[in-house]
Amino acid sequence: MIELISADRCIECNLCVKTCPRDVFDAVPNAIPVIARKEDCQTCFMCELYCPVDALFVAPHAEEDVQVDEEHLSESELLGSYVRNMGWRKGKAGGTERDPTRLLRIRNANAG
Amino acid sequence: MAGPHDASSTTTPSTTYANETGGLILHADVLVIGGGPAGTWAALSAARSGAKVVLADKGYCGTSGATAPSNTGAWYLPAGAARDAEVDRRLEKSAGLADRRWIIRTMEEALRGLDELGDDGYPFPFDEDGRPYRANLRGPDYMNHQRRRVRRAGVTILDHHPALELLWADGVVAGAAGVELRSGERWQVRAGAVVIAAGGCTFLSRALGCDGNTGDSYLLAAEAGAVFSGMEFSAQYGLSAAHATITKGLTFTFASFYLEDGSPLPSEGGDRSTRIARAMIAGHKVYALMNKGEAHEHDWLVRGQPNCFLPFERIGLDPFKERFPVTLRSEGTVRGTGGLDVTGDDCATNVPGLYVAGDAASREKLVGAISGGGSPNASWAIASGVWSGRGAAQFAQRQAGVLGDPLSTRLHTRAVHALGGAGLRPNKTAAGSGFTRELIAAVQDETLPLDVNFFRTGKRIALARAQLDGIWAAARDHLGGTGRELVRAREAASMAATARLVWASAQARDESRGLHRRVDRDGSDPAQTHYIRSRGTDELRVSTAPAPEAVRDLAEEALVS
Numbered sequence: 001m002i003e004l005i006s007a008d009r010c011i012e013c014n015l016c017v018k019t020c021p022r023d024v025f026d027a028v029p030n031a032i033p034v035i036a037r038k039e040d041c042q043t044c045f046m047c048e049l050y051c052p053v054d055a056l057f058v059a060p061h062a063e064e065d066v067q068v069d070e071e072h073l074s075e076s077e078l079l080g081s082y083v084r085n086m087g088w089r090k091g092k093a094g095g096t097e098r099d100p101t102r103l104l105r106i107r108n109a110n111a112g
Numbered sequence: 113m114a115g116p117h118d119a120s121s122t123t124t125p126s127t128t129y130a131n132e133t134g135g136l137i138l139h140a141d142v143l144v145i146g147g148g149p150a151g152t153w154a155a156l157s158a159a160r161s162g163a164k165v166v167l168a169d170k171g172y173c174g175t176s177g178a179t180a181p182s183n184t185g186a187w188y189l190p191a192g193a194a195r196d197a198e199v200d201r202r203l204e205k206s207a208g209l210a211d212r213r214w215i216i217r218t219m220e221e222a223l224r225g226l227d228e229l230g231d232d233g234y235p236f237p238f239d240e241d242g243r244p245y246r247a248n249l250r251g252p253d254y255m256n257h258q259r260r261r262v263r264r265a266g267v268t269i270l271d272h273h274p275a276l277e278l279l280w281a282d283g284v285v286a287g288a289a290g291v292e293l294r295s296g297e298r299w300q301v302r303a304g305a306v307v308i309a310a311g312g313c314t315f316l317s318r319a320l321g322c323d324g325n326t327g328d329s330y331l332l333a334a335e336a337g338a339v340f341s342g343m344e345f346s347a348q349y350g351l352s353a354a355h356a357t358i359t360k361g362l363t364f365t366f367a368s369f370y371l372e373d374g375s376p377l378p379s380e381g382g383d384r385s386t387r388i389a390r391a392m393i394a395g396h397k398v399y400a401l402m403n404k405g406e407a408h409e410h411d412w413l414v415r416g417q418p419n420c421f422l423p424f425e426r427i428g429l430d431p432f433k434e435r436f437p438v439t440l441r442s443e444g445t446v447r448g449t450g451g452l453d454v455t456g457d458d459c460a461t462n463v464p465g466l467y468v469a470g471d472a473a474s475r476e477k478l479v480g481a482i483s484g485g486g487s488p489n490a491s492w493a494i495a496s497g498v499w500s501g502r503g504a505a506q507f508a509q510r511q512a513g514v515l516g517d518p519l520s521t522r523l524h525t526r527a528v529h530a531l532g533g534a535g536l537r538p539n540k541t542a543a544g545s546g547f548t549r550e551l552i553a554a555v556q557d558e559t560l561p562l563d564v565n566f567f568r569t570g571k572r573i574a575l576a577r578a579q580l581d582g583i584w585a586a587a588r589d590h591l592g593g594t595g596r597e598l599v600r601a602r603e604a605a606s607m608a609a610t611a612r613l614v615w616a617s618a619q620a621r622d623e624s625r626g627l628h629r630r631v632d633r634d635g636s637d638p639a640q641t642h643y644i645r646s647r648g649t650d651e652l653r654v655s656t657a658p659a660p661e662a663v664r665d666l667a668e669e670a671l672v673s
Contacts (some may be wrong), residue, residue, distance in 0.1 A: 035584060
């Protein structure tokens, strides 16, 4: 579930509020958004993709809260790791033209 | 007949539904409910047919639903030997319930759609020969692209606008109403036709991207008298790392499976899910280790499916070297197969003015009794979206014609009434959010456990039906609220209604077939090679309908005699 909105990185664009399919965030006037309904988070990582400044961290745990340490996440380059692996940039789609998944599908089809 | 088909669903209005008469009112020719692949294709198709279109999504069109966080194959099969082979393979695996004509027309429409997508700038990867590879769609990019196309087509998108009930006028569907999550205000869209494209129901199992799929649109359709088909084929489970949500089959391409003592998962006794389910019911923990394949093949997975590795990278585990516990998450009727019965080539339902696309519809015509996950569902979303959008636009145009000029004035000023019952207008006092949560947990007890749903028995099905009758009565009496709580209450009611259709249908299939695994019935009974149809909210009705082969046999008999 969503565990972190980095106050250092967040630019208050509220794209996470807009794009979260489960409406987990609330916008706050003149401040960064808040995680208002964490229990509704479906751990789909979509908010990380749409965040233009890698300010969000979704822990993979679907059903339990986890403590996270922003400094550690930042140093170990886990903030924004999904965005970079996908090839998206600043909330804009990209990288699907290099997606090698077809090779996997062809392999699996040949394996029967 | 002026009222909806299911008279039992008419309700006494109460004051619990906030701002009953206020809020946003929009007018459209076609309202599309749901903004995943099927909904976006439906909206594009309706707009292209000349309709003014509103698309309402419970979440955000572009990130909502099962496809957006995933990566899916699709049927990109021009006529020829490869397509013929896939059609035959599908028919063979369908346990007698798929229909050749529907498989082929879906493949043809999906091919057109995928080409259109490529021509319209979707960046398909290129293969070794420099040709675009159009048989795979990367979820986040695909849905991002679809949203842009829908906006370009002039469609009004309402994000975070869950649809909670249908509007009805003189025997036809006349739009839908719901609640805007942010304001808590009621909204309604008066429309000449409605397309339901809101996906299936996974009972909040945390399967990837599916928590919005609580069966809301099943309930609103059932209240209008809609018929469902194949709801018993709802026992598909997706494999994921135990702590995580990523139910993507490709993740496990290179995995071997073990029990807690390090012994291999038994290799006999059914497919992988069946063997894992059996071991888990027996009290074992099941582990996976990705120890098959070559390093360069692993790299395809790492680069092609980055979210498969988030669950490992973020707990500091190397899945190629260390084993990790896995679990099965219910994919209900999303990657199960049941849904609203499609009654015509234009994806009409039996309810006038109500059309259906994507996972909300039964996909038995494509895959029969087994899962539609992957290429069939992705292709169906495109094809059924195109057909339903066009069908709905034409219905709306006919309605406008019947009502006379000026076209849309009569359509939009006619008297409508809202059909919603359970969760919106309780018979007694609304009991609040704690009650809603308890009721959801009670429904989950009858739908999620492997020993209730994955493997079924006649006795447990009967018990589930009895339990759900009680749950439904309580839902009718006490589910309700305002704003977000109202939406939650309606979701709870929708899950209960869905579960009741599931088990009523399952009880009528006294055999094992595909996803309907009766451990007390060995194999399939040829006499039950038929569809199970269900309908209703308070009183459920179940019937059978002949499978395509049987229809063909009858036609041939008629020719002979």
